[in-house]
Amino acid sequence: MPELKDILYKVSLTSTYGDMNVDVKGVCSDSRKAAAGTLFVAVKGTLSDGHDYISKAVDLGATAVVCEKLPEAINDKVVYVTVKNSAQALGIIAANFFGNPSEKMKLTGVTGTNGKTTTATLLYQLFTKLGYVVGLISTVENRIADKVIPSTHTTPDPIQLNELLKKMVDAGCAYVFMEVSSHAVDQDRIAGLKFIGAIFTNITHDHLDYHKTFENYIKAKKKYFDELPSEAFAIVNADDKRGMVMLQNTKATKYTFGLKKMVDFKGKIITNSIEGLEVEIAGKNVWFKMIGDFNAYNLLGVYGAAVLLGQDSDEVLTQLSTLQGAPGRFELVLPGSKVIAIVDYAHTPDALQNVLDTIAQFRTGNEQVITVVGCGGNRDKTKRPLMASIACRLSDKVILTSDNPRDEDPIEIIKEMQTGVMPSEARKTLVIADREEAIKTACMMAKERDIVLIAGKGHEDYQEIKGVKHPFDDRKVVERMLNLFSN
Numbered sequence: 001m002p003e004l005k006d007i008l009y010k011v012s013l014t015s016t017y018g019d020m021n022v023d024v025k026g027v028c029s030d031s032r033k034a035a036a037g038t039l040f041v042a043v044k045g046t047l048s049d050g051h052d053y054i055s056k057a058v059d060l061g062a063t064a065v066v067c068e069k070l071p072e073a074i075n076d077k078v079v080y081v082t083v084k085n086s087a088q089a090l091g092i093i094a095a096n097f098f099g100n101p102s103e104k105m106k107l108t109g110v111t112g113t114n115g116k117t118t119t120a121t122l123l124y125q126l127f128t129k130l131g132y133v134v135g136l137i138s139t140v141e142n143r144i145a146d147k148v149i150p151s152t153h154t155t156p157d158p159i160q161l162n163e164l165l166k167k168m169v170d171a172g173c174a175y176v177f178m179e180v181s182s183h184a185v186d187q188d189r190i191a192g193l194k195f196i197g198a199i200f201t202n203i204t205h206d207h208l209d210y211h212k213t214f215e216n217y218i219k220a221k222k223k224y225f226d227e228l229p230s231e232a233f234a235i236v237n238a239d240d241k242r243g244m245v246m247l248q249n250t251k252a253t254k255y256t257f258g259l260k261k262m263v264d265f266k267g268k269i270i271t272n273s274i275e276g277l278e279v280e281i282a283g284k285n286v287w288f289k290m291i292g293d294f295n296a297y298n299l300l301g302v303y304g305a306a307v308l309l310g311q312d313s314d315e316v317l318t319q320l321s322t323l324q325g326a327p328g329r330f331e332l333v334l335p336g337s338k339v340i341a342i343v344d345y346a347h348t349p350d351a352l353q354n355v356l357d358t359i360a361q362f363r364t365g366n367e368q369v370i371t372v373v374g375c376g377g378n379r380d381k382t383k384r385p386l387m388a389s390i391a392c393r394l395s396d397k398v399i400l401t402s403d404n405p406r407d408e409d410p411i412e413i414i415k416e417m418q419t420g421v422m423p424s425e426a427r428k429t430l431v432i433a434d435r436e437e438a439i440k441t442a443c444m445m446a447k448e449r450d451i452v453l454i455a456g457k458g459h460e461d462y463q464e465i466k467g468v469k470h471p472f473d474d475r476k477v478v479e480r481m482l483n484l485f486s487n
């Protein structure tokens with residue numbers, strides 16, 4: 001069992017009280033999980049402050065406490081350690097407690113507003129095909145080789161994260177690909193991890209509820225690159241306005257990918273159709289099963305990272321051309337049906353615009369595009385009118401509905417969306433708060449060859465209302481409707 005002094009290795013301490021050789025049976029940052037012999041790390045959160053729960057953790061048996069400020073009531077059977085930043089300390093402590101698993105693998109992180117899950121999943125699938133034992137940490141699911149572990153966050157908290165990485169080491173994972181959310185960077189969930197590579201996809205409007213300003217959001221993404229070690233590589237989308245900003249202060253070796261500029265990993269789209277993409281990369285024309293310009297960027301980021309991780313360029317392109325990408329991302333439901341139904345996780349204005357632009361490239365103009373879209377509750381409100389506006393501009397009919405209302409009133413969310421609908425567009429919008437009814441209505445309205453886009457929830461198999469996740473899957477509702485048509 002590790003001793004306290006060992007798991008505090010590399011943590012910058014401001015003071016210590018008690019025996020640093022005490023054994024530590026476990027680490028927790030939630031007092032409700034404290035047990036005999038554990039170390040409790042008090043972290044200031046967005047809703048409450050872990051410092052208020054120190055005595056609760058001690059009552060449940062915690063024998064050591066890491067905090068920024070000592071509590072008034074000191075228990076002389078407990079060891080107290082103060083630090084300047086306990087969120088950061090928690091990351092380093094969790095890594096030490098689980099034996100610094102990230103140092104025993106090649107860990108690559110993906111950050112950006114859109115495309116993280118797609119990029120990380122493609123890398124996981126690619127390296128598996130190349131014959132390696134691979135780990136994946138993503139919004140949709142975590143994977144240790146082919147074993148699926150459900151995911152609760154895009155990037156888990158430091159304790160779960162390091163425990164998962166340790167299991168990956170134990171299972172022999174040589175490469176691990178993980179999504180790094182801006183929340184995770186800001187909350188130091190990744191402190192203490194050793195990355196060999198980092199990929200930046202893009203940055204657009206999202207999460208301003210949390211970061212408050214776009215500048216802060218950019219800073220959170222940049223902090224990830226600023227803290228990379230010199231042995232790592234950093235590869236960014238140079239066509240994104242903020243791509244080069246990410247590289248400004250990094251010690252890592254810098255690389256770029258893109259379609260428009262002079263870059264290290266360049267692509268040129270030759271064909272873009274509902275069947276897939278043909279892209280010229282490294283002097284070769286390669287067909288991919290992924291659809292849409294934005295996926296050309298994801299594929300180039302994946303290709304660049306794979307080559308930087310030492311893989312053979314031709315072999316990478318051959319394997320990459322066979323891959324399907326992540327579930328619920330531009331997923332065609334029952335392909336070959338009379339109605340083209342697409343389920344996509346577009347839950348930001350930029351993603352919605354990209355998906356509808358992609359659809360616009362395929363359509364003949366004789367069919368209708370019917371979009372069903374909602375915006376999540378307890379999330380960035382500024383995106384609501386923008387998403388409704390984009391949906392109206394690029395669709396023939398729009399049904400505004402709900403998407404994980406959480407603690408908010410779905411009707412109020414829809415009202416905020418409606419402020420983005422121009423009076424001239426109002427006649428093509430319907431409001432149907434019940435998502436199942438909304439999807440059914442869209443399918444009923446659709447005629448042969450019409451395109452129905454169901455945006456926002458992708459792979460999600462629930463609708464979250466007031467803290468309860470009710471089973472709900474866009475794809476299943478659409479499938480039921482399409483099957484009814486064919487009978």
Ligand SMILES: CC(=O)N[C@H]1[C@@H](OP(=O)(O)OP(=O)(O)OC[C@H]2O[C@@H](n3ccc(=O)[nH]c3=O)[C@H](O)[C@@H]2O)O[C@H](CO)[C@@H](O)[C@@H]1O[C@H](C)C(=O)N[C@@H](C)C(=O)N[C@H](CCC(=O)O)C(=O)O
Pocket residue numbers: 029030031032043044045046047048049050051053152153154155156157158181182183184210
């Ligand atoms: C806004 C946010 O990111 N919140 C995360 C944060 O919680 P918090 O700051 O609200 O914590 P808090 O409730 O204020 O508590 C502060 C501290 O007191 C402790 N506490 C609290 C109560 C108690 O009785 N005892 C106790 O010890 C808590 O364990 C915590 O350490 O830290 C928690 C532990 O790591 C996370 O589970 C929680 O994620 C919430 C559930 C969440 O919904 N997060 C989303 C927004 C998120 O992180 N999303 C990103 C993806 C976004 C994207 O890019 O699309 C993600 O990486 O998943």
Ligand SMILES: Nc1ncnc2c1ncn2[C@@H]1O[C@H](COP(=O)(O)OP(=O)(O)OP(=O)(O)O)[C@@H](O)[C@H]1O
Pocket residue numbers: 112113114115116117118119139154179201202294295297298326328329330344345346347350351352354355458
């Ligand atoms: N490179 C990209 N640029 C812009 N939009 C993209 C890109 N890749 C995917 N998208 C769109 O964004 C949606 C979300 O993609 P993905 O799940 O890969 O992103 P993410 O960054 O993991 O999102 P989240 O932060 O919610 O986990 C997709 O369904 C698609 O509509």
Ligand SMILES: N[C@H](CCC[C@H](N)C(=O)O)C(=O)O
Pocket residue numbers: 139154347375376377379403404456457460
């Ligand atoms: N990772 C994103 C996912 C949003 C998905 C959308 N369906 C919603 O619930 O808003 C978030 O938690 O903000």
Ligand SMILES: [Mg+2]
Pocket residue numbers: 116117138139140154179
């Ligand atoms: Mg994701």
